[in-house]
Amino acid sequence: MAKPDTTLDNSADKAAAWKRRKYRVASEIEELAGAYCDGKQDPILYHQAIVIGQCDLMISRLRAQAVRILALFADRHPFLGSRRRKKFKQVNDISVGPEQNDLVAFKNALPHLDRLGRLEQRIWLRRTRALQVFLATKK
Amino acid sequence: MTEAIPTYDADTALTKLIKLLGPPPLLRNENFDDFKEVFAELFAALGPEDFLMEADVFYLAIETRRIFRLTRYEAVTLNKLENDQRHAWAEKSRSTTLESGMKQIREKYPHAAKTDPHYQKDIAKLQELAAADYETDFNYAATDLDYVQAFEERAAFLEKIELRINRALKRRADILRQIAWCRLGLSKKLRKVSNAIIEGAGRSLGATSVEVTLIPQGDPNGQARYDVG
Numbered sequence: 001m002a003k004p005d006t007t008l009d010n011s012a013d014k015a016a017a018w019k020r021r022k023y024r025v026a027s028e029i030e031e032l033a034g035a036y037c038d039g040k041q042d043p044i045l046y047h048q049a050i051v052i053g054q055c056d057l058m059i060s061r062l063r064a065q066a067v068r069i070l071a072l073f074a075d076r077h078p079f080l081g082s083r084r085r086k087k088f089k090q091v092n093d094i095s096v097g098p099e100q101n102d103l104v105a106f107k108n109a110l111p112h113l114d115r116l117g118r119l120e121q122r123i124w125l126r127r128t129r130a131l132q133v134f135l136a137t138k139k
Numbered sequence: 140m141t142e143a144i145p146t147y148d149a150d151t152a153l154t155k156l157i158k159l160l161g162p163p164p165l166l167r168n169e170n171f172d173d174f175k176e177v178f179a180e181l182f183a184a185l186g187p188e189d190f191l192m193e194a195d196v197f198y199l200a201i202e203t204r205r206i207f208r209l210t211r212y213e214a215v216t217l218n219k220l221e222n223d224q225r226h227a228w229a230e231k232s233r234s235t236t237l238e239s240g241m242k243q244i245r246e247k248y249p250h251a252a253k254t255d256p257h258y259q260k261d262i263a264k265l266q267e268l269a270a271a272d273y274e275t276d277f278n279y280a281a282t283d284l285d286y287v288q289a290f291e292e293r294a295a296f297l298e299k300i301e302l303r304i305n306r307a308l309k310r311r312a313d314i315l316r317q318i319a320w321c322r323l324g325l326s327k328k329l330r331k332v333s334n335a336i337i338e339g340a341g342r343s344l345g346a347t348s349v350e351v352t353l354i355p356q357g358d359p360n361g362q363a364r365y366d367v368g
Binding site: 028031032035036038056057060061063064066067070071074102103106107110117121124128131132134135138 | 159160161162164165166167168189190191194201212215216219296299303306310313317320321324328
């Protein structure tokens with residue numbers, strides 16, 4: 001009895017599995033897409049919802065990163081100068097109250113924030129386009 | 140007195156949105172409760188009807204907070220520079236008073252030693268006068284002109300902040316437009332549903348309809364017959 005040739009099947013299975021893995025969507029995005037679709041099963045709608053979810057997640061990550069950069073710069077450059085100058089600044093500087101002001105950190109972190117802002121803008125536009133298609137399909 | 144906004148729905152929606160979209164980007168000196176309040180106000184004003192609109196309201200609150208933050212930075216920058224300038228001016232005035240006073244004291248006591256009690260008394264008086272001058276100059280109320288000067292000096296930085304504020308405002312307008320699209324889509328959908336109901340339920344009845352008899356059936360003599368019992 002001839003042994004059945006399973007090589008082809010196996011490779012096909014592997015390719016399909018690889019494809020599934022490659023295009024696998026994070027559970028958070030799936031959850032978001034599900035919430036956007038609100039139980040509707042339309043594949044076009046779902047695809048657009050996936051795109052919107054991806055954009056949402058990336059925007060959220062970028063914003064968190066911007067906050068992290070600001071916190072980092074606020075820690076790195078608290079106050080420059082001598083202790084006396086620092087004390088004088090703390091007493092007379094109206095920007096420093098009970099809560100620390102992040103203006104200096106913001107100034108120093110501007111180039112980094114710009115880069116993140118550009119990226120965020122691009123993702124925001126992609127989200128807007130996806131949302132337009134989503135709403136047009138939903139109608 | 141303003142009415143308290145019911146925040147139960149807004150709180151529930153915010154919890155769900157934070158779970159799905161992550162926490163709002165707040166700095167260390169910003170309070171989450173303030174963000175919550177802004178979100179609740181916007182939620183009450185816009186009344187989102189589905190998750191898409193709720194997410195838009197969330198983004199709207201984030202952009203609003205960002206605009207607040209940037210505007211605060213602008214104000215702090217101007218105030219700080221004006222404060223620095225005022226301090227420099229007061230310091231200059233103090234040193235001028237001290238310089239001229241010392242000159243007069245030296246003329247008054249040309250051969251006195253530094254330990255001379257009269258000389259020391261005059262020096263103490265002069266220092267008090269200089270301190271009072273400093274305080275007067277430092278505590279004067281700032282005028283518009285002072286801020287204009289500060290604005291000129293920090294124009295480059297303020298321009299950068301303005302650029303960001305404009306970007307945030309544009310994004311805010313985008314979000315509001317998206318909410319309007321959502322509303323439009325929803326209203327079209329609702330109109331379709333209501334039209335179907337109206338068209339399905341309302342139909343004209345013919346005069347010879349068998350379902351509804353307009354004239355009660357009578358006997359051949361023309362007498363109306365009513366079934367009693």
